[in-house]
Amino acid sequence: MSSVSIKEVAARAGVSPGTVSNVLNRPEKVAESTRSRVEEAIRELGFVRHGSASSLRAGHSRTVGLSVIDIGNPFFTDVAAGVEEAASERGYAVILGNSSGDRLKEERNLLVFAEQRVRGVLITPAGGSLAKLDQLRERGINVVLVDHPAERADQCSVAVNDITGGFLAVSHLLAAGADRIAYVTGPLTIRQCSDRLTGAERALAAAGRDPGQTLEEVAMNAMNARSGQQAAEKLVAEGRLPDAVFCANDLLALGMLRGLLHAGVRVPRDVLLIGYDDIDFASASAVSLSSIRQPTHRLGRVATELLLDECDNPESHAHQQVMFQPELIVRESTR
Amino acid sequence: MSSVSIKEVAARAGVSPGTVSNVLNRPEKVAESTRSRVEEAIRELGFVRHGSASSLRAGHSRTVGLSVIDIGNPFFTDVAAGVEEAASERGYAVILGNSSGDRLKEERNLLVFAEQRVRGVLITPAGGSLAKLDQLRERGINVVLVDHPAERADQCSVAVNDITGGFLAVSHLLAAGADRIAYVTGPLTIRQCSDRLTGAERALAAAGRDPGQTLEEVAMNAMNARSGQQAAEKLVAEGRLPDAVFCANDLLALGMLRGLLHAGVRVPRDVLLIGYDDIDFASASAVSLSSIRQPTHRLGRVATELLLDECDNPESHAHQQVMFQPELIVRESTR
């Protein structure tokens, strides 16, 4: 209950509170002998700095906010792990918010971040809440977009080229002999989904195919395994199975795979299947899943490093829009 | 940059700062007309409460700390999702720490939580850092153990009976005809691992088998898919394949499955396989995986509810040690 304060430490070490603060924040400013005396007092009393008081006075906290679309999706989990790792290395705490793709929930997360006066925000934007983000910036809270390229040059972002990803996936399906391809996706208002579609269409164009003839879009509400299975059931029920399916993420693909196999459709013999993200489980599925790999963990790490660099070196910081390239991973499901 | 404070709101609404605070925290204490005036001023100025100042003065924050062993494991992710959901419903923010099973890292997390003066801590304890937890309690920070039954009555905990789980798994393997069983596990210092072993041994005893003859322990350092695959390779290389494998979690089991299939071992024909946790991906694997299901999401929810009840109603709060029961899920890998 009794929290020991900097004053008590000061009293014990026979110095002023200011000196203790200096030991904590600019150790080089205080003489060797007093420093060790203070450090000993800190140890003896079990003092731990009051973060709230500190950030109240200093004007900023040592926390960052992380808002992700779906913490249940291994893709985002990997990103979060990268963020947590990089943040904790620098002594920052991570406040986690899960938006579940819900714009309201996302705004609530941002409000919480604002109340906590986080040093910065990392966000995989769900809706079009980019206006809210500008409000945060006005409040002096830096923002780095994760898995979403910034369209303006005055902000940092870290993303993976989804157009390339879609291109790789569909080019591969075409090369494997696909003629009629279904693109199973979440809402096309999600940038990732529409970019991957764009890439898919470019692949068709590059191969001289007519998108209208070759590609069918199947948009689901959610991007989880359940939706994937529903999509499979729908395709099967309507009796118009394509000969290849490109899913906008691996969760959809795993559900699709389950649904297809359940209906007696053989993969890859009857239908080729490729997912996106290359989550760990893609290679362990019933038929190991071809996919598009993204550097997820790095995504989180790099985003965090950019954010903290912007916070700690505001004047020397150069905004960057980092764009990673995805990679095609071929496994059984398209062989 | 310019953060608007309660004073400016007060000035605009023509009241004192104290009244604004009352509107924020005990709206019933202030007259209807002034209240709406203040609320309007808040809206117009875009005021958002300074969490640090608030918790400095109030003596407690609206955050909880969550320290998990492995955020990459869907089991913990589900727990975390439950925590986040319950916390955010009550207006609490979640500070996430990933201990990676590392005791040092866990202690660092607890230090961060202490600095942030979180209202309470939810923790899936990695090592034996229970002493550190008592230190937190002395500081007035409530602690709820997650996936770990408290051995004392003066604290809350939420867990799933792992002995029962181990019993269910091995009873099932025996009923399916297993004679020689390998238990592939993480370090037995992890309570979950040793409890599941205990349950396994009881199942053997109940079936009249000699544990020494029937059960072989294979302890790995980590509990991920990679370790599972290594365990498979080891069993295969040493030429002493059992006829059934019980893995202490699904990640190990998925790796084991991959390793076995890769070596040409058929599942379930040559080797029966059962995992633990019933993560989403267990049913989508090459051979769908039998497993022991735990109410993960609820685990997180209930833990959070207990914690916040303890925080908000300290006097009426009754400590509880909640123990859920696991459930056997039979799929192809043991059929």
Next chain:
DNA sequence: GATATGGAGCAAAACGTTTTACTTAAAAGC
């Protein structure tokens, strides 16, 4: 020997809330 130059530490004023004790005015009690 007088004067700059720094190093080391101190005192005190913030930071933005919450809360306690107090004032005022109006309603209630008799």
Next chain:
DNA sequence: GCTTTTAAGTAAAACGTTTTGCTCCATATC
């Protein structure tokens, strides 16, 4: 018609840090 109670709001003192001058003292400079 006086006192008592209640309602509504205020002023000011915290909460535990960080930071900005400032003082003091020792060393270097001329």
